Amino acid sequence: MRTLSTIEHEERKRRLLQAVIHQYIKTGKPVGSAFLAGGRSLDLSPATIRNVMGELEREGYLTHPHTSAGRVPTDKAYRFYVDSLVDLQRLAIKEEERIRQEHESRIREINELMLSTSKTLSVLSNYTGFVTAPGVDQSRLQHMELIPLDAHRLLAVMVSDTGVVKHRQVVFEGPYPRELLEPLEQTLNQRLRGQPFTRVRETLLDHIEAIHQRQMDMLEFARHVTEEAFAPGESADIYVEGAGNILSLPEFSGPDDLRQLVHVLDEKRALGDLIREEWGVQGSGARFPAVRVSIGSENRSPDMKNVSLISSCYTLGDRQVGVLGIIGPKRMEYSRMMNLVNQMAQAVTTALNRMVGGPHE
Amino acid sequence: MRTLSTIEHEERKRRLLQAVIHQYIKTGKPVGSAFLAGGRSLDLSPATIRNVMGELEREGYLTHPHTSAGRVPTDKAYRFYVDSLVDLQRLAIKEEERIRQEHESRIREINELMLSTSKTLSVLSNYTGFVTAPGVDQSRLQHMELIPLDAHRLLAVMVSDTGVVKHRQVVFEGPYPRELLEPLEQTLNQRLRGQPFTRVRETLLDHIEAIHQRQMDMLEFARHVTEEAFAPGESADIYVEGAGNILSLPEFSGPDDLRQLVHVLDEKRALGDLIREEWGVQGSGARFPAVRVSIGSENRSPDMKNVSLISSCYTLGDRQVGVLGIIGPKRMEYSRMMNLVNQMAQAVTTALNRMVGGPHE
DNA sequence: TTTTGGCACTCCAGATGTGCGAGTGCTAAT
DNA sequence: ATTAGCACTCGCACATCTGGAGTGCCAAAA
Incomplete structure (x- = not known):
């Protein structure tokens, strides 16, 4: 029989590895040599397959749960698999339609947009969906209003250019000078419009003496x-x-793994930090790969060592203002899910820009 | 031996039942006759105890998981147990302190109050804590402001007398008449102040022709x-x-029970309805029993048949505006938990009234 | 009449054993 | 370089066993 060049050999190995991963993703059960020999794409005997799998195992792509079980992909294998999914072939039109329908109905407010988005992600993926609201870090103050509530309390309403509204009560010990409300409001709006939220406070406190021109009060x-x-x-x-x-997935049968996971989801703050970190590292500088995947131990948090995170960001103008994605088992249909997340990110971007821009822009 | 009157007999049965429940709450394992005989409070032989337990079983207070296991209390038994906990003896001062400390720091906004409350409940009980925000149904509109955002969008900010702020964008197809903003705002505030939120919409739409006096626009x-x-x-x-x-509780080992439960917690909307229903039934008319307990199958939702719900409501003035409580296993330290919930309800009531009333009232 | 000790009985839980099948690794043949 | 064959290894499912905890009932004691 003809000698195989090293290149051909490597190529075959790769194909085999993909087959193993693919199969494991489908069934969730360790896959053995006999099964793969049955499939038509590889035309090899079980024995040969075993040999190759042996190599792959030595190189760290596969493992045994125990001596005589099939092979199971490692995180490294998943990473390889995901990296080779550059194609991101378009979803079947049908699915794209499904996303639209599920998602696009009645979202008028940011809040509804977020709610709808996370729900859509969850429903379409059957895993856990999340969205971070447009981050305060990324937004600029667009408008501010001071509303008197009573003699010693007023309500500050702040609108960001991402369409997020924040409000906050300001309480005074005694009655405040009501007649100064309007002038202050004007001054604030003049000075603060367009400022990034993160800096607004210091800037203002620094320059506040400028107001002094009017009155000591x-x-x-x-x-x-x-x-x-x-x-x-x-x-x-x-x-x-x-x-x-x-x-409800089989791999989370043990109450231990499970509790870990719920713990993560429970601690939304922590989860938020985690996600922001994931996207914060390399800023919007790099031509963005649109969808990122973290597999098991690649995640920062050890609590997430048994799951994968697929995320993408959505933008307003050219600022990336939020992140969305899904959390699922390591064995999942990466290509479909990456597509889903990608589509959703685009959908949200569109919606957000239209909302903030208004219907006529 | 002396004859026991029926009354004495019943009394003993009650004591026995309590002992069983108490023990089961502590250990979570079925309790057998031998164990109870060992305890000093009952001075009876195992055999007698068995007899009595037999009776209790026939009356529906106890069950067998299987022929030869100890007895386990039924929902009916828990109900009995809870009803007999009228005492609600004050918590040890220490615990009361703990609640204050844990809870009272830095809550200035309603939102923070809610967050802090649910977290406190959860931490102190080690179960799941929840709060419903002051219901829209129960609140009245206190103030309303219209803030122009751009040519065809404005932001309506509504403040309720419970201190909750709601806002909503109003989008116009074309530009809206900006000069009418202030007059409209005035009119709205005049007509709507003090109206319950639920009715505000119809009332206004009904009487809107009254505005006609000014202009067709x-x-x-x-x-x-x-x-x-x-x-x-x-x-x-x-x-x-x-x-x-x-x-993490032993009783939720099976992934089935577990998923049910997470499902409930996941569907916050459903949970909210459930809780509101629980408190909606008999209005604030009855001199309120302060803390309510629903055990297992007493709950409306079949998904909650394996847990108990302890809830209380908090008030603003004399209106009950929200509900808070904890969700835990049926076997829990009811007396302590009821106390906790009660305390928290009082704490929230105090905080809310002070917040809304302002620091000087 | 009530309580109690005794006893047979039941049934679960955990330990132990067994066969089977799936899957491997190695070697020798192709 | 590939393949067939074979011995070997484990885990899994299943049956079996056994100890113990707990019951129900009965007859004796109080």
């Missing part, structure tokens, strides 16, 4: 309002849906 | 704003914390 008033309104608050607006889905 | 404008601003939106503001806690 105003100074204290302005300072207090600023302090309170822009005090760092609860962050981590993250929407999670379908946490239950993931629990 | 105004009519359409006002109608559109009203429609959009008060359109029924996402309801179910419910905060849930510590969903993970409950999963």
Whole structure:
């Protein structure tokens, strides 16, 4: 029989590995040599396959659960698999339609958009879907309003250019100078429009003496309002849906793995940090690979060593303002899921830009 | 031996039942006659105890998991047990302190109050804690503001007397008459202040012709704003914390029970309805029993047949505006938990009233 | 009449054993 | 380089066994 060149050999190995992973993803059970020999794409005997699998195991792509079980892909194998999925072949039109239908109905507010998005992700993937709301870090103040509530409380309403509305009560010990409300509001709007949220507080406190031109009263008033309104608050607006889905998977039978996972989902703050970290590292500089995949131990959090995270970001203009994605088992249909996440990211981007731009822009 | 009167007999039975439940709550394992005989409070032989337990079983208070296991309390037994816990003896001062400390720090906004409350409940109980935000049904509109965003969008901000702020974008097809903003705002505030939220929409739409006095333009404008601003939106503001806690309990080992439960917690909307229903039935009319307990099958939802729900409501003035509580296994330390929930309800009531009333009232 | 000790009985839980099948690794033949 | 064949290894499912915990009932004691 003809001698195989090293290149051909490697190529075959790769094909075999893909077959193993593919099969394992489908069934979730360790896959043995006999089965693969049965499939038509590889035309080899079980014995040969065994040899190759042996190699792959030595190179760290496969493992045995125990001596006489089939092979199971390692994280390294998944990584290889995902990397080779550059194609990202278009979803069948049908599925694309499905996404639209499921998602596009009645979203008018940011809040609804987030809710709808996480739910859609969860339903279509059958795993856990999440979205982070447009981050305060990335947004700029567009408008600010001070609404008097009573003699010693007023409500500061802040609207960001991403369409997110935040509000905050400002409480005074005694009655505040009501007549200064409007002038202050004007000043604030003048100075703050377009400022990134993160800096708004310091900038303003730094330059607040400029207000002094008017009145001594105003100074204290302005300072207090600023302090309170822009005090760092609860962050981590993250929407999670379908946490239950993931629990019904066979691989999470042990109550230990399971609890870990729920713990992650429970601690939304932590989850938010994790996701932001994932996307924060390399800024929007790199021509973005659109969809990122973290497999098992590649994740920062050890609690997520048994799951994979597929995420993408959505943008407003050219700023990436939020992240969305799904959390599922390591063995999942990566190509479909990556597509789903990708589509959703685009959908959200579109929706967001239209919402903020208004219907006529 | 002396004859026992029926009364004495019943009394003993009761004591025995309590002992069984108590023990089962502690250990989670079926309790047998021998064990109870060992305890000093009952001074009876195992045989006698068996007899009595037999009776209790026939009356539906106890069951066998299988022929030769100890007895396990039924829902009926738990109900009995809870009903007999009228005492609600004060928590040890220490624990009361703990609640204060854990909870009272830095809550200034309703949102933070809710967050902090559910978290506190969860941490102190080690189960799952929840709070429903002050219901829209129970609140009245206190103030309303219309903030122009751009040529065809404005933001309606509504403040309820419970301190909850809602906002909503109103989008116009074309530009709206900006000069009518202030008059409309005034009119709205005049007519709507003090109206219950639930009715605000119809009332206004009914009487909207009254505005007609001014201008024809105004009519359409006002109608559109009203429609959009008060359109029924996402309801179910419910905060849930510590969903993970409950999963680590031995009784939820089977993935089936477990998934049910997570499902409930996942579907916050459903959970909210459930809870509201629980408290909606008999209005605030009855001198309120402060803390309510639903055990297993007493719950409306079949998904909750394996857990108990301990809840109480908090009030603003004399209106009960929200519900809080914990979800835990049927076998839990009812007296302690009921106390906890009770305390928390009082704490939230205090905080809420102070917040809304302001620091000087 | 009530309580109690005794006893037979039941049934689960855990330990132990067995056969089977799936899958491997190696070697010798092709 | 590939393949067939074969011995070997384990885990899994199943049956079997056994100890113990707990019951129900009965007859004796209080």
